[in-house]
Amino acid sequence: MLVKAKLGFFQRFYLIEIVTGLYITMKNMLFGKTVTIQYPEERRNYSERFRGVHYIKATNGVENCTACMLCPTVCPAECIHIEAGERPDKEKYPIKFEIDVLRCCFCGMCEEACPKDAIKLSTIYEMSQMQREVYEKDFLLDQRGSK
């Protein structure tokens, strides 16, 4: 149904409204503050809690992970694949730690579930790749961010 809006006396002329509109656009053009972030030179400041590329935290060059399998259990996207192994100085450690990042939804549940503070999500958000990537253990052991 067509509902006709009641217009005021000056609004009915329409020309005055057009001039008002033109004034507003010109005001924005001349005095408006541009909100564009010029990406490679300028970057948006994200919060410290931003969930970006994963990494496994290491202390003295040894990964904190004990392959307890809590993160693959809690992962809703089922993108973490761990194969556990044993080592003389440490009871259990991951032989393989892979994250299929295409499936990851960056919910951060793995980070919350981890009892050893091992798997972390950094603040890095530039993750474009030339091929479909599965993050291997070597890649994940790279300490990014400082969380």
Added chain:
Amino acid sequence: MTMDLFEVGVMAAKIMMLVLVLLHVAPVMAWVERRGSALMQNRLGPNRVGPLGLLYSLCDAIKFIWKEDKAPGHVEPFYYTIAPLVSIIPAFMTFAAVPFGSSIIVGDHTVVFQIANLDVGLLYVLSIASLGVYGIIMCGWSSNNKYALLGSLRSSSQMISYELSLGLSLIGAIMVFSSVKLGDIAAAQGQTLLSLGPLNIPKWGIFIQPVGFIIFITAIFAETNRLPFDLPEGESEIVAGYHLEYGSLKFALLMMAEYVNMFVGAAMITTIYFGGWQFLPGMGRLSVMLGSAFSLDGMAREWLRVLLEISSFGLKVGFFMWFFVWVRWTLPRFRYDQLMDLGWRVMLPLSLANIFVTGFLIYLGVI
């Protein structure tokens, strides 16, 4: 009429200059539109290629040239191919009658800065400009696509409705200037209408035909299919309108025709309502100042005057080109019934009333 070598050379130079200007309208306006709209929306717009992003238009041109010139299988090939030409040729032709400067005497020749001062000037422009709609109708019909057809139908009905008030609004101006020669109309606007102390109000069309000007500029917006009247391309309703099936250089030609039509519209507004090549306020003083600063003699002074006249015309046309962009990013699109309502029930009676009031004032001897 015989022409000697000098006149042929001058004519060729004038035609060359205008064609070059018209060819550059589309890329420059594409840039203005992108950056202008961005600034109005508090963005920066494309600014990476070239200084201020000026070379994006060049990239566009290269892209258009190298794209595959493919015609879909369901089109009518002959009309599909010639439709962009049919829409761009009238757009270029109209500019022949527009004066962009007065005249200068070189030796025993008078060089007029207008390609052809036709006796039917204004009528020629109106009739050739109306031919542009054939290109659009051909696009829509030959595309064999219902959205394209709807777009061209909308365009043709819109043009018919608004051409009435376009022509009628011009009748007021023709009555005042008693001529349809565009050169005469521009020259007649050099007289003074009112003298208020140091302030001289020139006899520009806008001061004697304000209502006619508003009707004319609105009708020009509808004729050139610009927002708020760009229903032929209403992308939210009919995808892209009449140029839906076009790509590569054919599409570029259609875009170019649109911008050249805008340019012709702006030139017509300038010539009839803003004094054509007459000096902008302050330019008369500027020419005297420059003349004495460089101590120019008679001939150089004349050339300076012509240069200032051409730049004055260019500035005015440039302002109206900018006005088209400005309005586009300010007003939303009209609904189709609103468009027809405005055309037939507001603009048509208003333009008729304008003619009667103008006639009455001329009878009283006011103008």
